[in-house]
Amino acid sequence: MMKTIVEKYVENNKNQNSEMMEKAGVIIKNGGLVAFPTETVYGLGANALDTDAAGKIYEAKGRPSDNPLIAHIADKEQVYMLARNISEKAEKLMDKFWPGPMTLVFDKQDIVPMGVTGGLSTVAIRMPDNEVALELIRAAGVPVAAPSANSSGRPSPTLASHVFEDMDGRIDMIIDGGQVNIGIESTIVDMTSEPPMILRPGYITKSMLEQEIGEVAVDKITIIKDKSQLSEDYKPKAPGMKYRHYAPKADFVMFEGHMSDVVSHINMLAKNNEERGIKTGIIATDETISKYENGMVVSIGSRHIRETVAKNLYKVLRDFDSTEVDVIYGETFYDDDLGNAIMNRLIKAAGYKIEKV
Ligand code: TXA
Ligand code: MG
Numbered sequence: 001m002m003k004t005i006v007e008k009y010v011e012n013n014k015n016q017n018s019e020m021m022e023k024a025g026v027i028i029k030n031g032g033l034v035a036f037p038t039e040t041v042y043g044l045g046a047n048a049l050d051t052d053a054a055g056k057i058y059e060a061k062g063r064p065s066d067n068p069l070i071a072h073i074a075d076k077e078q079v080y081m082l083a084r085n086i087s088e089k090a091e092k093l094m095d096k097f098w099p100g101p102m103t104l105v106f107d108k109q110d111i112v113p114m115g116v117t118g119g120l121s122t123v124a125i126r127m128p129d130n131e132v133a134l135e136l137i138r139a140a141g142v143p144v145a146a147p148s149a150n151s152s153g154r155p156s157p158t159l160a161s162h163v164f165e166d167m168d169g170r171i172d173m174i175i176d177g178g179q180v181n182i183g184i185e186s187t188i189v190d191m192t193s194e195p196p197m198i199l200r201p202g203y204i205t206k207s208m209l210e211q212e213i214g215e216v217a218v219d220k221i222t223i224i225k226d227k228s229q230l231s232e233d234y235k236p237k238a239p240g241m242k243y244r245h246y247a248p249k250a251d252f253v254m255f256e257g258h259m260s261d262v263v264s265h266i267n268m269l270a271k272n273n274e275e276r277g278i279k280t281g282i283i284a285t286d287e288t289i290s291k292y293e294n295g296m297v298v299s300i301g302s303r304h305i306r307e308t309v310a311k312n313l314y315k316v317l318r319d320f321d322s323t324e325v326d327v328i329y330g331e332t333f334y335d336d337d338l339g340n341a342i343m344n345r346l347i348k349a350a351g352y353k354i355e356k357v
Helices: 014-029 051-061 077-082 088-097 131-140 160-167 206-213 259-275 306-321 338-349
Strands: 005-008 034-036 043-047 070-072 102-108 122-126 173-176 187-190 197-200 251-256 280-284 296-299 327-331 354-356
Touching: 014 034, 014 043, 014 131, 014 173, 034 131, 034 160, 043 051, 043 131, 077 102, 077 122, 088 102, 088 206, 160 173, 160 306, 251 259, 251 338, 259 280, 259 327, 296 306, 306 338
Parallel strands: 005 173, 034 173, 070 122, 102 187, 251 327, 251 354, 280 296, 280 327
Antiparallel strands: 034 043, 102 122, 187 197
């Protein structure tokens, strides 16, 4: 066990912050691990040019070594140091959406170690839209490889306390920058294929990308709703998309249908569970929360405000882990725009268990 330092980034306290960022930068430069906020989720950072440092990320997370890391940069010039064959379309996307929740995959330069790219000849790069993250990258003086700062398989962290739960004693430092803004991970776009292809949906939607560069394809793994469509030999282009993910500890099932039918079905199941001593958690929305009669009911936000649902999603899943619930029931969401990214995460958290009612 190592001692994990936790420090708060306090807005407007310049002296304290710059001292802290300097300390964090030194840890990264020396091959250590620092967790930090981004606008999407908390990241677990290491020097992206150092194989041994990246190796420590895999160890701390318990992450399979074929699942590559995203290199975070603070300055557009760093992209040319890490990547080759940068197209005009990529330039357009970077100019429009960076800093921001979009990751681009390029052919890698030799300087990027295979230990960071999971053995791939490509590298994923993103410039986060978060002052703490940008200051850390600048203080480190190197690109910072950072997956989400959760233990592999668990919901991604949207608060420093989530990182602490998973990483205390495993990493050098956690910078607490409060709750993240967006709450789900960046959109990943593969710029090595033509048309470019979305490998993971996120806050930057297909139509936002298409407005800048025309046609954009979507990796079919991101839209699969049914486990039987996941054939054994289908390899997602983002290796991470094949792993069980974001899952709460209790069994999680979603129900799809007219909202009143979904509510009565869940009420019926929860009542049955109660009679049999099974504890039920329910992920409701502001529109339905008052209609549930049994179990531990939590709202994920208004279903009409997708940004709120995205922001609350991982926290709601994680919060159930500190309760005694045996099973969690939830509603589904429309699958368009940001709803697509929300459903992609929920479906994986539920292990593809969606029932029509
Ligand atoms: O918003 C985010 O992207 C957050 C914050 C911390 O920046 N990071 C994040 O990293 O979500 P992680 O490691 O949890 O997810 C990275 C995903 C994985 O699914 C991985 O397989 C994919 O990106 N990926 C990384 N490099 C890739 C590459 N060269 N080609 C294809 N997919 C790649
Ligand atoms: Mg992750």
